[in-house]
Every structure is written in structure tokens, then in C-alpha cells.
Amino acid sequence: MSTPTPPSLPVIDIAPLVARAPERAGVAERIGEACRAHGFFYVTGHGIEPALTRRLEDLSRAFFALPEATKMQWRMELGGRAWRGYFPTGGELTSGRPDWKEGLYLGTELPEDDPLVLAHTPVHGRNLFPDIPGFRQTVLDYMAAATRLGHRLMEGIALSLGLEASYFADRYTADPLILFRIFNYPTQPVPPGLDVAWGVGEHTDYGLLTLLRQDEIGGLQVRTGEGWIDAAPVPDAFVINIGDMLDRMTGGLYRSTPHRVIRNSSGRDRLSFPLFFDPNFHARVKPIEALPRPAEVDDSATRWDHANVHAFDGIYGDYLLAKVAKVFPQLREAVLPG
Ligand SMILES: O=C(O)CCC(=O)C(=O)O
Numbered sequence: 001m002s003t004p005t006p007p008s009l010p011v012i013d014i015a016p017l018v019a020r021a022p023e024r025a026g027v028a029e030r031i032g033e034a035c036r037a038h039g040f041f042y043v044t045g046h047g048i049e050p051a052l053t054r055r056l057e058d059l060s061r062a063f064f065a066l067p068e069a070t071k072m073q074w075r076m077e078l079g080g081r082a083w084r085g086y087f088p089t090g091g092e093l094t095s096g097r098p099d100w101k102e103g104l105y106l107g108t109e110l111p112e113d114d115p116l117v118l119a120h121t122p123v124h125g126r127n128l129f130p131d132i133p134g135f136r137q138t139v140l141d142y143m144a145a146a147t148r149l150g151h152r153l154m155e156g157i158a159l160s161l162g163l164e165a166s167y168f169a170d171r172y173t174a175d176p177l178i179l180f181r182i183f184n185y186p187t188q189p190v191p192p193g194l195d196v197a198w199g200v201g202e203h204t205d206y207g208l209l210t211l212l213r214q215d216e217i218g219g220l221q222v223r224t225g226e227g228w229i230d231a232a233p234v235p236d237a238f239v240i241n242i243g244d245m246l247d248r249m250t251g252g253l254y255r256s257t258p259h260r261v262i263r264n265s266s267g268r269d270r271l272s273f274p275l276f277f278d279p280n281f282h283a284r285v286k287p288i289e290a291l292p293r294p295a296e297v298d299d300s301a302t303r304w305d306h307a308n309v310h311a312f313d314g315i316y317g318d319y320l321l322a323k324v325a326k327v328f329p330q331l332r333e334a335v336l337p338g
């Protein structure tokens, strides 16, 4: 990707939203437009220190450069129910086929005596931090900063829907479920005979919002009404997109837009850092009362998973676990209760 395509998704300066300044009303309006158009936008003015992201990137490169056998010391199978740790290239199935990426799964760090951990709640617990100086603290600092940003963005989304700023915090995200992943898309070619088509196959994200940091390589693509477009890297910006639960809550007004990542053939490995800002595991997800109720929404025919997100009625954790079982079938027993 020597000539990155110019971004055709909106770039929104959210500094007033981050500062909770009166001008955030205008920012919310732009966010609303972006959510109704593509469900994908870039943000600048987010307040996350470039030095922190640079540190995260450098440490992640150092991790992925380790020999495979070393990385496997922190493999996902050892993360148990918390669903944390390393998986090797080809280890995750999106849309039923292996992705050409390797990754480290992380999330809110919870000690053994946390009530949710004591209750054996899936996807909650301790991380498997690689033994690289500074790695643990940098990841914790980054997750804290990105989670703060997630709260501000949800205030903007609430305002954009004509709701009070605290609408989502009051109902779903006082204690959000935060999952964080660090991906490496290796540039090495796929060995012959392996059924691999994409870096990440077409999918939508499951929760409320995804806050994605990517390096300068590119490869993320978004499905719009006019076809697939590139979400090319914009220096120091985050890519924000909407997940299934916000689609469900807004009756399809804000869409969880399908996206994918092409197989990396740039000659250099690509790093990306999605943080998933999601409802509390136990929160029952409901349509937003104040919004006009759509007659009948069923987009299952055109969705990647042929599921109707608007028919979902339950707690967010149930929705998430059903998805996890599909992308990591080998972990089904470790993660799923029963
Ligand atoms: O790596 C990327 O650019 C996107 C990854 C992604 O879509 C995901 O993890 O849900």
C-alpha cells in the first residue's frame, strides 16, 4: 500500500466532547450523521497521548517478533474462562474460515476475588501478560485511556440521539465490558493448500463501540451502500465503529456495518489495536424507548452471520458467548458455562 487511498469516511475532531464543553452538541450532530451514513468514522482531538500509543506499538512489535514457541507460553488455552492470551496465525475463524493474523487477547484486569470472577463469569479475570518489561503497565494505561474515551463517545452518541448524555452509562456502561486485542497481520504468504482468504473475514462487531488504532500499513475495508471502501490509516486518529448492540438498541438507525481486513502483502507486518467498549455482561439490552419504533426490522438475509440482531432478547453476555463459540470453537468448553 504505497499510495494510501484518501479516507472517504468522515474525520471528526471530538476535542469539545472530550472536554465536555458546550460545543459538544455540534460534535454529537456530526457523530449522528456518521452513524446513520456508514457507522464508521475517524476521530481526532481524542486526548490519548501519542507517546502512549507509540509505546504500545513498539512493545507489541517486540512481542510478535518473539519465537512462536515463546509466544505460546501465553497461549489462550491457558487463559481459561477469562478468554485471554495469545493465538497463533490461523487460530481464529471469522465467517467460518481461518484469519491470516495472530493476536493477543486482553481485557479489564480483574483479581481472583473480584465478585464477577468469584461467580465464574466468562470473559472476566486476569490477563496473560507477556514477560516484556513495560508491557503490562502500558496495556493497562492504554486500556484505561481508551475506556475513558469510550465513555465520552457514548455521551456523544446519546446526545446525537436526543437522549441525555448519561443515557448509556445509566443503563449499560457504568461498568462496561472491555475486551482489547492486539493483532499482527503477517506479510508472509499463506502456505499452499490452506483455505485462507482474508486477514479478518467479513463480520460486524458485537457490542456498542469499537475504538481501533491501526499502524500505517492499511487493509481495513468497510461495506457501504456503494460497495467496499478502504478505511485507510489517518495519522494519530482512531477508527470508531458501531457494534450489534447499538444497532439493536436504535432499531437499525445506527448500523453495525460489516468490515474485513485484506490479507497483508505490503512487505511489512501490520499491527492493529481494537478495543471493544461493550455493555456490562449482565445488562439486558433493550430498544431505546424514546426512538420511533421501526415497523419490523430484519436484516438477517444480508448479514454476514444470517442472524437477526433485532430478534435478540437477553443479556449481552449471552450474545457475546454465542459469537465466541463460533470464532474459537476449540475454546468452547473453557469459556462457556455448563
Ligand atoms: O484489524 C483491524 O483493522 C480490524 C479488526 C476487527 O475488525 C476486529 O477485531 O473486530
Ligand SMILES: [Fe+2]
Pocket (backbone or CB within 6 Å): 203, 204, 205, 210, 259
Ligand atoms: Fe471488527
